[in-house]
Amino acid sequence: MSYTTFDFSVADHVAHLRFNRPDKRNAMNRAFWQEIRHVFAAEIGTQRADVRVVVISSTGPHFTAGMDLSAFTDIAAVTGDPARRRERFRRELLAYQDSFTVIEKCRVPVLAAIQGGCIGGGVDMVSACDMRYCTADAFFVIKEIDLGMTADVGTLQRLPHLIPQGLVRELAYTGRNMPADEALRCGLVNRVYNDQQAMLDDVMGIARDIAAKSPLAVHGSKEMINYARDHTVDEALNYMSVWNAAFIHGEDMPEAFRAMQEKRPPRFLDMAVDDKS
Numbered sequence: 260m261s262y263t264t265f266d267f268s269v270a271d272h273v274a275h276l277r278f279n280r281p282d283k284r285n286a287m288n289r290a291f292w293q294e295i296r297h298v299f300a301a302e303i304g305t306q307r308a309d310v311r312v313v314v315i316s317s318t319g320p321h322f323t324a325g326m327d328l329s330a331f332t333d334i335a336a337v338t339g340d341p342a343r344r345r346e347r348f349r350r351e352l353l354a355y356q357d358s359f360t361v362i363e364k365c366r367v368p369v370l371a372a373i374q375g376g377c378i379g380g381g382v383d384m385v386s387a388c389d390m391r392y393c394t395a396d397a398f399f400v401i402k403e404i405d406l407g408m409t410a411d412v413g414t415l416q417r418l419p420h421l422i423p424q425g426l427v428r429e430l431a432y433t434g435r436n437m438p439a440d441e442a443l444r445c446g447l448v449n450r451v452y453n454d455q456q457a458m459l460d461d462v463m464g465i466a467r468d469i470a471a472k473s474p475l476a477v478h479g480s481k482e483m484i485n486y487a488r489d490h491t492v493d494e495a496l497n498y499m500s501v502w503n504a505a506f507i508h509g510e511d512m513p514e515a516f517r518a519m520q521e522k523r524p525p526r527f528l529d530m531a532v533d534d535k536s
Contacts, residue, residue: 260302264291267298272311272470272529273463274303281319286327287380292358295384299361308529311470311477313365314462315388316372316455325379325402352411359413362387363485366478366530368469372462373397373448374455383410386417389481391448392462394455397439399447404434420488422447473511474530479503 264287266277276298278285303310317323338344362369362384371385373393379402385391403410410431418427422445430437442448452458469477479502487495511527518525 260297262294262298264288264294265298267302269307269310271467272309273466274307274310274313275463276313276315278315278317278323281317281321283327284321284324284376285317285319286324288327288329291327292355296354296358296361299365303365303367304361305532308532311367311474311529312466313367313369314372314459314466315369315384316459316462317374319375321375322373322377322397323381323384324376325381355412359384359387363417366481367474368477368481370462370466372455372458374458376400378402379410380412382418383412383414386414386421390465391442392450392452392458393439393442393448394452394458395439397442397448397451398436399430399442400434400436401430402434404431471524473515473525473527475506475509475511475527478530479506 264278264280264285266275266279268275280286299313303313368389369387371388371391373381373385373391374397375394376398377385377393378400382399382401385399401410401414409415415427415431418430426445429435437447439448439451443451450458450461452461483495483499483502486498490498514527515525
């Protein structure tokens with residue numbers, strides 16, 4: 260499938276998804292919400308067995324300005340019975356939420372490389388990623404409060420697991436900018452870079468390092484971390500025992516030990532996916 264709101268390529272087991280509407284500040288129009296869900300749920304999820312890591316980056320001065328205002332116009336234009344309008348709105352909102360939940364549930368790690376403004380829906384999206392990196396000029400804004408609405412696509416549900424509660428509340432209630440240095444101090448981003456090229460070079464290097472590991476072990480690590488976030492320690496430990504009882508007896512551990520003994524990089528099989536193309 261060809262995409263209109265971002266470029267998508269795969270090299271050395273690393274998928275690179277790059278927003279390509281800098282003239283529109285990479286605002287999230289209707290096509291974006293459909294395409295982002297498709298690339299993660301369908302293409303990466305069921306077709307591209309060779310993908311082991313995803314990097315999301317952008318073009319132009321800003322990562323994304325958030326939701327395109329035309330999407331709000333489309334919602335406001337719906338007419339008819341009030342109850343049915345609201346039921347339809349709820350279904351549409353759940354679809355918007357799913358567009359970023361597929362990132363969180365993606366079987367491989369997703370790394371976000373952020374420059375300039377990461378505004379509104381951009382914060383929703385990067386909160387669903389595994390790791391975040393940014394340039395020194397980056398800033399993060401929960402902009403919805405200035406539009407007279409509550410952020411509703413994942414920021415308020417995921418951000419409290421990433422940074423302190425009090426800081427989430429301040430950002431959500433005031434809509435102020437969080438600059439890159441503050442994002443680094445509170446742990447929202449892993450590193451800050453002087454410019455975008457330095458950031459992309461380093462993030463792609465991190466992605467390649469991950470891609471060289473056992474894809475089954477990386478997938479299990481992501482699954483366990485997400486599960487532990489949402490469950491008790493006892494529940495998470497129990498699930499861990501079930502997971503490894505099922506998956507540890509494959510070829511990856513023997514191959515890792517052989518590679519160490521032979522002083523060579525390990526050669527792991529790609530994950531199995533359902534090819535629905």
